[in-house]
Amino acid sequence: MKQTREAQVGEKTIFLADCQSFYASVEKADHPGCKDRPVAVAGDPLRRSGIILAACPIAKQYGVTTAERLGEALKKCPDLVIMRPRMQHYLDISLLITKIYEEYTDLVEVFSVDEQFLDVTASQPFYGDPITIAQTIQMKVFQQTGVRVRVGISSNKILAKIATDIWAKKNESGIFTLPSSEVESLLWPQPVHKMFGVGSRMTAHLMRLGMTTIGDIARTPLPSLQDKFRARFGKQSDIHAEVLWRTANGLDDSPVTPQTFDTPPKSVGHMMTLPRDYEEPSEVDTILLELTEEVCRDCRRKGYMGAVVTVSCMCSPYEAPTGFSRQMKMPDPTNHTSTVFEMVKLLFYKFWDKMPVRRAGVMLSQLVHDEEYQLTLFQDQVKARSLDKVTDWIKDRYGSAAIVRASSLTAAGQAAERAVKIGGHYK
Numbered sequence: 001m002k003q004t005r006e007a008q009v010g011e012k013t014i015f016l017a018d019c020q021s022f023y024a025s026v027e028k029a030d031h032p033g034c035k036d037r038p039v040a041v042a043g044d045p046l047r048r049s050g051i052i053l054a055a056c057p058i059a060k061q062y063g064v065t066t067a068e069r070l071g072e073a074l075k076k077c078p079d080l081v082i083m084r085p086r087m088q089h090y091l092d093i094s095l096l097i098t099k100i101y102e103e104y105t106d107l108v109e110v111f112s113v114d115e116q117f118l119d120v121t122a123s124q125p126f127y128g129d130p131i132t133i134a135q136t137i138q139m140k141v142f143q144q145t146g147v148r149v150r151v152g153i154s155s156n157k158i159l160a161k162i163a164t165d166i167w168a169k170k171n172e173s174g175i176f177t178l179p180s181s182e183v184e185s186l187l188w189p190q191p192v193h194k195m196f197g198v199g200s201r202m203t204a205h206l207m208r209l210g211m212t213t214i215g216d217i218a219r220t221p222l223p224s225l226q227d228k229f230r231a232r233f234g235k236q237s238d239i240h241a242e243v244l245w246r247t248a249n250g251l252d253d254s255p256v257t258p259q260t261f262d263t264p265p266k267s268v269g270h271m272m273t274l275p276r277d278y279e280e281p282s283e284v285d286t287i288l289l290e291l292t293e294e295v296c297r298d299c300r301r302k303g304y305m306g307a308v309v310t311v312s313c314m315c316s317p318y319e320a321p322t323g324f325s326r327q328m329k330m331p332d333p334t335n336h337t338s339t340v341f342e343m344v345k346l347l348f349y350k351f352w353d354k355m356p357v358r359r360a361g362v363m364l365s366q367l368v369h370d371e372e373y374q375l376t377l378f379q380d381q382v383k384a385r386s387l388d389k390v391t392d393w394i395k396d397r398y399g400s401a402a403i404v405r406a407s408s409l410t411a412a413g414q415a416a417e418r419a420v421k422i423g424g425h426y427k
Contacts (some may be wrong), residue, residue: 157254267306271360284357
């Protein structure tokens, strides 16, 4: 389809730049001998993290898909080259790519480790029309990193994202322009499952409502769509209905905001998938304490205390798991590990059904700044906060495993293993 090179008068020009098979592309660039071989990046199967995190285009031709189990991928492609993730390296490459984008505009917003929005409206007098800028960026990123970038172009962020996902990822150039004036002719005929924000379950619900294309959603008056959602999902579904309706109509007023991640967090949490089922309370306590310590340390680093603690758990068997997610308000906001841990245990053992634990999580929310805190009669808060600061300093200086609790040295402990990971994957 012919590319549109000129935006309508008054419209912005927004890119969504997506790195193709990012982790796998980085590995292939670092290992030239694998250039023509199927490559996938996957976790450690011995630790229940043996899923495909990224597959190169050659591997995808064999049917290998992201998030499938490593064993299934190897059945499809026995010659698949498996590489363990190097998360810190991927983050470094992502930051390098961000720097390249910033050579063409100062309005760059990180959407994920491999996707970023760019507002190039004011860049065109200096670097050319949108297609030229996109091609230049593609060439420069590939030359410096070996990663291919696909670019969706439109007048706002949601349409740029859609242009990337539906068209730019599929065509040879890796570039596609979706003008707002052509939303009805290009976007509306697309099947509903291709719409951003619609997964398999929502697709099934929409199909039952008689909505098979994106246009079916877009043409439905918003009040009518909200009525349909209320009947199916309950009274709290109005916002979800409006989000889908606006997406289908290509409506998005949000600007490209470089400081997106500088805004205060709404919560701080950590979750851990265990290497085996944990059945003994002593083993579970070890994991809950480690998770609590990570959460509280993150809160202290960011300068926050939490007023609400949430504990979540998934239990075996895998085919029919049980579990819960419950929260409670604490007497006072805190980021002190021992205090939060007592609340975590109270919640966990109130709702645990004694089935083997395979995943657990701890989160603090309703965050407030930690400059002011409540003193108590039965605990020396000043001393406790000072001790937290010292242990945090040691971990920051020498690594998270430099000082650990004795329970973390038992067979149940995972602190040393997690210290060499980022987001659950090896650095």
